[in-house]
Amino acid sequence: MNEQELWQAFQEGDENAYTRLYQLHVQAMYRYGMSLVAVSEAFVLDCVHDVFTELWAKRARLTTPDNIRHYLLRALKNRIMHLLERKEHPRRPLEEVDYDALWAEPNDLEILEELEAATTRQQRIQRLIEQLPPRQQEALKLRFVENMNYNQIGEIMHVNEQSAKNLVFRAVEKLRSWIITLFLTFFTFF
Amino acid sequence: MLMPVEQNYETYSAADFLTDDAFVTHQLDPTRASAQFWETWLIQYPHRRDVYQQAVDLVEAIRLGLDTYAQTYLPEETVRRLWLRIQETNAREAETAVRTRRSGWMRWAAAAAVVLTLGGGYWWKSATKPVTPYDRQVTALSESLSETVNTSRKLQLIRLPDNSEVWLAPDSRLTYPADFGRKNRVVYLSGEATFSVTKDTDKPFFVHANDVVTRVIGTRFTVRAFFREKRVKVQVQSGQVSVYRNGPASSAERPKGVMLLPNQQVIFNNETAQFDKMLVDTPAIVITPYVRKKTPSFVYNETPISQVLRDIKEAYGIDIHYNKEALENCQLNSTMTNETFKQKLTIVCATIGATYEIIDGQVVINGGSCQ
Numbered sequence: 001m002n003e004q005e006l007w008q009a010f011q012e013g014d015e016n017a018y019t020r021l022y023q024l025h026v027q028a029m030y031r032y033g034m035s036l037v038a039v040s041e042a043f044v045l046d047c048v049h050d051v052f053t054e055l056w057a058k059r060a061r062l063t064t065p066d067n068i069r070h071y072l073l074r075a076l077k078n079r080i081m082h083l084l085e086r087k088e089h090p091r092r093p094l095e096e097v098d099y100d101a102l103w104a105e106p107n108d109l110e111i112l113e114e115l116e117a118a119t120t121r122q123q124r125i126q127r128l129i130e131q132l133p134p135r136q137q138e139a140l141k142l143r144f145v146e147n148m149n150y151n152q153i154g155e156i157m158h159v160n161e162q163s164a165k166n167l168v169f170r171a172v173e174k175l176r177s178w179i180i181t182l183f184l185t186f187f188t189f190f
Numbered sequence: 191m192l193m194p195v196e197q198n199y200e201t202y203s204a205a206d207f208l209t210d211d212a213f214v215t216h217q218l219d220p221t222r223a224s225a226q227f228w229e230t231w232l233i234q235y236p237h238r239r240d241v242y243q244q245a246v247d248l249v250e251a252i253r254l255g256l257d258t259y260a261q262t263y264l265p266e267e268t269v270r271r272l273w274l275r276i277q278e279t280n281a282r283e284a285e286t287a288v289r290t291r292r293s294g295w296m297r298w299a300a301a302a303a304v305v306l307t308l309g310g311g312y313w314w315k316s317a318t319k320p321v322t323p324y325d326r327q328v329t330a331l332s333e334s335l336s337e338t339v340n341t342s343r344k345l346q347l348i349r350l351p352d353n354s355e356v357w358l359a360p361d362s363r364l365t366y367p368a369d370f371g372r373k374n375r376v377v378y379l380s381g382e383a384t385f386s387v388t389k390d391t392d393k394p395f396f397v398h399a400n401d402v403v404t405r406v407i408g409t410r411f412t413v414r415a416f417f418r419e420k421r422v423k424v425q426v427q428s429g430q431v432s433v434y435r436n437g438p439a440s441s442a443e444r445p446k447g448v449m450l451l452p453n454q455q456v457i458f459n460n461e462t463a464q465f466d467k468m469l470v471d472t473p474a475i476v477i478t479p480y481v482r483k484k485t486p487s488f489v490y491n492e493t494p495i496s497q498v499l500r501d502i503k504e505a506y507g508i509d510i511h512y513n514k515e516a517l518e519n520c521q522l523n524s525t526m527t528n529e530t531f532k533q534k535l536t537i538v539c540a541t542i543g544a545t546y547e548i549i550d551g552q553v554v555i556n557g558g559s560c561q
Contacts, residue, residue, distance in 0.1 A: 016334060019273070026269055031262035045272055053279045125255030144252050145260045147218045149211040165209040172205040172248060 003068050011059045018059075022052060025072050028146060032073050035141055036080055047079045070152040073142075077156055128178055129171075136171035143168055200235055207245035208252075217249045270329045322417040323400045323436075324380035328365050337365040340381075350377070354395065355386040361416075382414040387429075398436060402458045403447075406431040411450075425455040428476050428507070433458070433465065452476045452507030453531075454551035467551045469508065473531040476507040488526040488534070495520035498538060499555075506531050512555035517542060520560035 001009070001017075003024075009017035026048065033044035051072065055062070065071035118124045129137060135157065142148045142156060154164040197210065207213045216224040232239055253260075264272075328335065340346040340358045348356040348364060352371040358364055362381020370376070375395040387395045387406050397404040399415030402422040409429025415422040424433050433456050434447025448456050448465050453473035457466045475485055486501040495517050503510045508531070520542045526534045535546050535553065544558025 019334075022273060022276070023269075026272070027262075027264055030264040031259060034262055035259060045268070049272060049276050049279065052276045053283065056276075056280045057283055122254050122257060125251050126258055129252070129255045140252060141256060141259055143214060144218070144249065145256050147215065149215070150209070169205050169209050172208050172252075175252070176205065176248070 004064055007064050007068060010055075011062060011064075013059065018052075018056065021068065025069055028069055029072055029076050032141070032146065033076055033080060035138065036077065037084070043083075044080070047076055047083065050079050051075045067148070067152060069146065070148050070156070073146065073148075074152075074156045125175075128175055131178075132171050132174060136167050136174075139164060139167035140171055199231060200238060202238075202241065202245075204241055204244040204248055207242065208248060213245065214249065217246065266329045267325060270325060322380060324363070324365075324378060324417065327378050327398055334368040335365050336368060336370075337363060339363040350375075352388050352390065352393075354388045357384045359383060359414075379413055379415055381416055382412065384410070384412040384427075386410045400458075400460065401436045402433060403436050404431055404433045420460045422458040422460075423455060424450060424458075425470050426450045426452050427474065428452050435463070451509075451551070454508070469548050469551055469553075473506045473508060475505045488529070490522045490524050490526075492521045492523060495522055495538065495542060495560075498522050502531070502534055502538075509552040510555065511552060512544075512558075516559050517544075517555075520558070 003021075006017045006020055010021055029048050029051070030044060033047060034041065037043060055075075115124050115127055118127050129140065132140075138157065139153055142153045143150070148156070150164045150168075151161045154161045157164060157167075159167075197212070199207075199210075202210070212224070212227075216228060228242075232242060328337070338346070338348050338358060340360050340362050343360050345360075346358045348358055350356065350366065350370060352375060354375075356364060356377070359382035362379070362383060364377055364379050364383060366377040371393070373393075375390070375393050377395075377397055379397055379399040385395070385397065385406075387409055389407060391407055395406045397406075397413050399413045400417065400422050402415065402424070404411070404413055404424050406429065409431055410427040411429070411431050412425045412427070413422070414424075424431065429452070431450050432447050433450060435458070448467050450456055450467070453470050453476070455468060455470045457468075458464070459466065486505055488501065490498055496514065499510050499512065502508075522538065522541055524537055524541070526537060529537065535555075538544075539546050539555065539558065542558035542560055544555050546553055546555045548554075
């Protein structure tokens with residue numbers, strides 16, 4: 001049974017298919033949710049819960065998505081953002097756009113300090129990626145781990161496909177420039 | 191499959207390649223078609239090989255840097271608890287929907303309120319609930335499962351695929367794999383249930399309950415294993431079962447178990463890890479469906495004691511040990527049709543001036559003599 005058939009079985013009320021969808025995607029939803037709001041695991045789990053209970057309640061009225069993981073990650077993000085943006089919610093963050101605009105790009109010295117403690121190549125790259133603006137990091141995760149295409153990334157991040165590509169493009173260029181200017185000069189990065 | 195369409199890859203920089211879905215998807219999840227496309231392209235444009243290789247290295251470096259993210263992992267227990275919580279909400283929603291079907295728009299408000307308040311409470315409960323051996327065992331099973339939870343206040347009858355019957359007590363749950371009976375017969379119990387197992391000598395029937403396994407071929411017995419009680423009790427009504435601790439099947443130090451006969455029970459104490467074998471409180475006359483044997487009337491008139499004790503032993507399936515020579519001349523005049531097992535023993539002992547005790551699930555009669 002492929003995922004689309006599984007989805008249709010779930011829509012007809014097949015609890016095994018519903019369980020299987022959960023098993024197939026809960027880990028990806030959890031890690032993606034945690035990358036959006038790392039502060040509270042319980043909050044992310046609550047949102048995963050909400051997504052799946054809502055799916056069950058509305059199953060008869062849903063259409064079959066082309067990419068189920070994409071659909072679930074988007075639903076999860078919507079749920080998370082919806083709860084975070086509620087006025088009375090104490091965890092209300094800055095608007096996403098503001099957040100990125102306020103992001104101060106680290107200078108070369110800060111990057112070097114950041115890298116001093118890293119001992120492996122993996123840690124060095126990880127720390128570099130963590131210096132990128134959050135939305136660029138999110139786009140990298142969706143493209144290179146979750147294997148979403150740029151159109152789907154755009155839908156999840158509420159931008160068009162070209163803007164989604166630009167986020168990754170800028171991230172890649174920045175990583176490359178850090179690697180080239182800083183590390184080929186001081187020590188061998190790779 | 192995402193195939194590149196008329197892209198001018200010849201002019202691409204390494205970063206451009208990373209914004210191309212066909213290229214990235216090929217790096218992450220290559221297919222025969224995509225591999226063929228890129229091999230052909232590289233042969234066609236050998237002077238772009240360096241740029242292509244840089245792009246490949248960049249993808250690899252980014253994935254390495256994101257490895258901690260990719261490995262973010264929710265423990266299996268949490269996955270399972272979250273799933274139970276989702277199912278609880280769905281069940282409650284369904285119930286609320288049925289109850290309030292006629293009350294118009296109000297039902298949505300009511301349903302939402304119920305979910306919010308109960309949902310919050312349940313999460314707290316489930317987050318602090320210990321992970322039981324049952325949760326662990328069931329979560330570890332990779333096959334698809336069938337789980338029955340008795341949330342009612344009455345016994346619930348479950349008929350297994352092999353026609354065995356299970357009476358599940360309230361607040362108890364039973365799980366078995368979807369392919370139950372094909373290779374073997376294994377069920378997992380949390381709580382209490384009485385099993386009436388269809389005989390199949392080729393496929394023994396196993397009940398996993400906490401850390402105790404009960405193995406039978408065909409019989410009727412009860413297992414009680416509520417996690418909160420910190421002990422497991424197995425009682426046998428007919429047939430023969432063996433009970434042992436769950437452990438690695440191959441190991442030589444396989445924990446010793448006990449063999450139970452009808453009207454015997456064993457209590458396994460989780461803390462001391464000891465099996466305590468004894469008679470059930472009120473032994474019952476064993477009715478074996480396979481052996482048609484007449485239940486004795488227990489009406490005695492100058493009947494030798496050895497005959498009386500043999501009747502009791504066979505009716506209840508409980509071994510009785512006594513000194514045959516000392517009691518050789520003893521007789522009994524009594525009707526014990528309605529007496530319980532223990533009352534019968536008391537009458538016998540009073541007649542011959544003996545006492546009895548129950549040791550290790552068997553009766554031992556001490557003393558007594560008749561001239």
